[in-house]
Amino acid sequence: MATHQPSNRELWEAVFDASTLRDADFQTMSGIPLEPVYGPDDGEFPGQFPYTRGPYASMYRSRLWTMRMFAGFGTADDTNWRFKEIIKAGGTGLSTAFDMPTLLGIDSDDAMALGEVGRCGVAIDTIADMEDLYSGIDLGEITTSMTINSPAAVIFAMFVAQAERAGTPRAHLGGTLQNDILKEYQAQKEFVFPPRQSMRLVRDTIDFTAAEMPRWHSISISGYHIREAGSTAVEELAFTLANGFAYVELAMQAGLPVDTFAPRLSFFFNAHIDFFEEIAKYRAARRIWARWMKERYGAAHERSMQLRFHCQTAGVSLTAQQPEVNIVRTAIEALAGVLGGAQSLHTNSMDEAMALPTEKAARIALRTQQVIANETNVTHVADPLGGSYFLEALTDEMEAQAEHLFGYLHQLGDGSMLEGAIKGIEENWFQGKIADSAYDLERQLNAGRRITVGVNAYTEGNDEAQIDLLKITTEDESRQRKRLDQVRHDRDQHAVDSALERIRTEAADSSVNLMPALIDAVKVYATLGEIMGTMESEFGRHVEVPVI
Amino acid sequence: MSERILIAKVGLDGHDRGIKVVARILRDAGFEVIYTGLFQTPQTVAAAAVDEDVDAIGLSMLSGAHMTLAPLVVEAVRKLGSEIPVILGGIVPDHDLDQLTAAGIAAVLTPGATAVEIATEVRAVLDRANT
Numbered sequence: 001m002a003t004h005q006p007s008n009r010e011l012w013e014a015v016f017d018a019s020t021l022r023d024a025d026f027q028t029m030s031g032i033p034l035e036p037v038y039g040p041d042d043g044e045f046p047g048q049f050p051y052t053r054g055p056y057a058s059m060y061r062s063r064l065w066t067m068r069m070f071a072g073f074g075t076a077d078d079t080n081w082r083f084k085e086i087i088k089a090g091g092t093g094l095s096t097a098f099d100m101p102t103l104l105g106i107d108s109d110d111a112m113a114l115g116e117v118g119r120c121g122v123a124i125d126t127i128a129d130m131e132d133l134y135s136g137i138d139l140g141e142i143t144t145s146m147t148i149n150s151p152a153a154v155i156f157a158m159f160v161a162q163a164e165r166a167g168t169p170r171a172h173l174g175g176t177l178q179n180d181i182l183k184e185y186q187a188q189k190e191f192v193f194p195p196r197q198s199m200r201l202v203r204d205t206i207d208f209t210a211a212e213m214p215r216w217h218s219i220s221i222s223g224y225h226i227r228e229a230g231s232t233a234v235e236e237l238a239f240t241l242a243n244g245f246a247y248v249e250l251a252m253q254a255g256l257p258v259d260t261f262a263p264r265l266s267f268f269f270n271a272h273i274d275f276f277e278e279i280a281k282y283r284a285a286r287r288i289w290a291r292w293m294k295e296r297y298g299a300a301h302e303r304s305m306q307l308r309f310h311c312q313t314a315g316v317s318l319t320a321q322q323p324e325v326n327i328v329r330t331a332i333e334a335l336a337g338v339l340g341g342a343q344s345l346h347t348n349s350m351d352e353a354m355a356l357p358t359e360k361a362a363r364i365a366l367r368t369q370q371v372i373a374n375e376t377n378v379t380h381v382a383d384p385l386g387g388s389y390f391l392e393a394l395t396d397e398m399e400a401q402a403e404h405l406f407g408y409l410h411q412l413g414d415g416s417m418l419e420g421a422i423k424g425i426e427e428n429w430f431q432g433k434i435a436d437s438a439y440d441l442e443r444q445l446n447a448g449r450r451i452t453v454g455v456n457a458y459t460e461g462n463d464e465a466q467i468d469l470l471k472i473t474t475e476d477e478s479r480q481r482k483r484l485d486q487v488r489h490d491r492d493q494h495a496v497d498s499a500l501e502r503i504r505t506e507a508a509d510s511s512v513n514l515m516p517a518l519i520d521a522v523k524v525y526a527t528l529g530e531i532m533g534t535m536e537s538e539f540g541r542h543v544e545v546p547v548i
Numbered sequence: 549m550s551e552r553i554l555i556a557k558v559g560l561d562g563h564d565r566g567i568k569v570v571a572r573i574l575r576d577a578g579f580e581v582i583y584t585g586l587f588q589t590p591q592t593v594a595a596a597a598v599d600e601d602v603d604a605i606g607l608s609m610l611s612g613a614h615m616t617l618a619p620l621v622v623e624a625v626r627k628l629g630s631e632i633p634v635i636l637g638g639i640v641p642d643h644d645l646d647q648l649t650a651a652g653i654a655a656v657l658t659p660g661a662t663a664v665e666i667a668t669e670v671r672a673v674l675d676r677a678n679t
Contacts, residue, residue: 100560100611112589115616116560189562189586230565316565320639320659353659354641355612435568442569446663455660466642472612546564546585548571 012037012045012057019058026061026380036061037382046341046382050290052283052395053383054341055306060379065337066344067369068145068310072097072121073356074476075483076132079122083137085359089366094175095145095346096133097121098155103190105151105532108480117477120356121147125484125529127522130158131165140168144175145220145310150192152179153201154531157518160213174215176266176310179205180222182243182421185542186430187229192532195422197539199250200510206251208515210261217266219247220310226430227270228316230438233277234398236270238405239430241288245406246421248297253418258297262304271337271345272314273329279385280394282309282340288399310344311337318353321454321462326350331368338372339385345369355469428547435547484527491525499524500534507538551603551674556584556593558621561611570606570637570666577667590617594624597632603674604654609638619651626652633677635670637661 047057098121101113181198184191209218223240289307293299313333318326347365349357413420444450499521506512633654
C-alpha cells in the first residue's frame, strides 16, 4: 500500500497550525479573508528549506519585526534619556551607536579624540559609562544591539559586567553584538588590529556566547556598510555571505560544532531604493545561506540554516536637498525590507544627510514603520511577492551572480572562504570593487542616467531654509573628559595594572579565550583605551594601503 | 604640468566613499591627486602638503568634527609658512559656513555637488590663490 507523501503545503500547515498568532483580523479592508501564504501545494513555503520565502512558517502573523531604532549621542546620560523616549514611543528594541573614539578603542581624553567625543554616537570609556547608558532599562526584557567592531570584545565585556551588577545574569541577556570585523577592512574602515588578530577576538566572543549566553547573537554579519561604501546590491549580498562563511569556518576551526554557534549568527542588510532588487536580495540571501550551511558546513539544525536579518534604510539614499522628501524614500525602502521578511528594522530620519537626528525626525522615522505595520495590511501574507515571474527571476539571477563571486574567493583562499576573505582584504580586492561601483554610480548620476529628486532634477525648493538640526556642543566633550578623570582618580590602580598585565599575557597566547580577562579588567574600571592599547602591544596595528 | 591636489582624511572618521569618488573626479578633470589614507592628524596633513608641494588640500569630513579639525589643518599649514588653500567637503550644515570661512577654509563642498561643480570649485580656488 502506497503511503501518503505529505505535500509541502501540508507540511507547512502542520507547523503553521502549531504557531501562536497575533490577535489581528487577517483580511483586506473589504473584508476578504487572506491566507497566511499563497502558492502551489508543492512549491516552497515559508519556514521550509531553503527558506527563500522566510525563516518561519507564520512570519509576521506571529510576530511583527522588531522596531529597533539606532541611537546614541553625547554622554551616556544623554543617550539613556533618548533610549527611554524610544521605548515610550513604542520602539521594541534598542540599538546603540557609539562615537568614533569608542569605535576605534580610544579614550575620550586621547589627543586623536579631539572634536569627536559624543558626536556620532555615545562616548564610552569605562564600565561607569555603560552603567549610565542602560540605567533603569530592564535588559532581561528588551533586547539590545551594539554597533561596535574592533573593540567589540571589550565593550561586550562592559555590557555583560554592568548587566550582571544590575541584576540580570548573562544567560538572560538578549541582543546582538555587531562584531563583524571583516567588513571594517572592506568598507566601514574602523579597524585597529590586523585582520588575523582581530579574528581571534571574534572567535573568542563566538566561543564565549555559545557557551554562556544562549539568547545572544554573537555577530551581526553586515552588508549595510558595504553597500553604504558604494557596492552594488549583488556585491553586498555576495561579500556579506562570504564573510559569514568565513566566520563559520573560523569557529569550526576552533573546534566548535557548527550547530552550537550557527543559530546565533545574524545578518544586517541595507534597504536601498531599488525596490524589487532589494526584496530579491533578501530572498536570495536566505536561500544561499541555507544551502551552504547544510551542504558545505553540514549544519543539521534548522536554526543554523535560517538566515535572520536586521535591515536599515539606506543612509546614502538620503539627500541634504529638500530633506522632507527623505521620509518618502525611507518609507519605500522600509517597505522593501518588510516585504523581504526582515526580523528587525531601523528607519533613518529625514535629517540624517546632515546631522544626527532630532527627536522629532527620529519619531517620524519610527512612525513610518508603525504605518507599515498597522495600516497597510502587508503583514498578513508571508512573502507576498513570491511567485511573481519577475521577482523569482531576479532572485535566481542575484543568487547566480553571488555564487560567481564566491567562486573567486574560494579560489583565492585555496578552498577556504576564511582565507579568501582575509586575502581579499589584504589584496584590496573588496575595497577596489566597492570603490569602482561607487564611482560607476556617481558617473551615472553625473551623466543624468540616474535621477535623484532634488539633486540632479526637480530642484525647485532647494533654496528654502534648512530644517532644524541637532547640535552637539563641545560641552559634552569636556563633561566626558572630567568624568573619565574622576573614574581614573577613584579606582584601585594596582588592580587595573594587574588586570592589564593578565590581558597582555593572554593576548600573547592565542589558545586562550580573552573574554574572562576582559570582563575582570572592566570590572576594576580599566578604560577602553587602556585595554585596547594593551592588546595592541601584542597584536600590532593594521595600516591600510589606500586605493583610489 | 597638471596641478597637484592632496586629499586627506583627518581624525577618526573612516567614511572614505566620498573621498575616493572625489579623487577620481579630480583625476578625470586633469588634476594630479595624492591621497593620504585614513586617520591623519592636522600636522601630518600639513607636512605632507608642504613636502609634496601641492596646490591645494581637500579634506573630507563626515563625522561632525569639521568645526574642530578643519581650522586646525589651516593653522598647521600656515604654521609651516605655507599659503596652500584648504577646501572642505562632506556633511557641513549651513550654520557652520561663516565660521569656517572666517577660519580660513577656502571653499566648502556639500552633499549633492556634481563632478562639474567640484572641479569648477577647485579650479576657482586655485585661480584665487594664484592671483
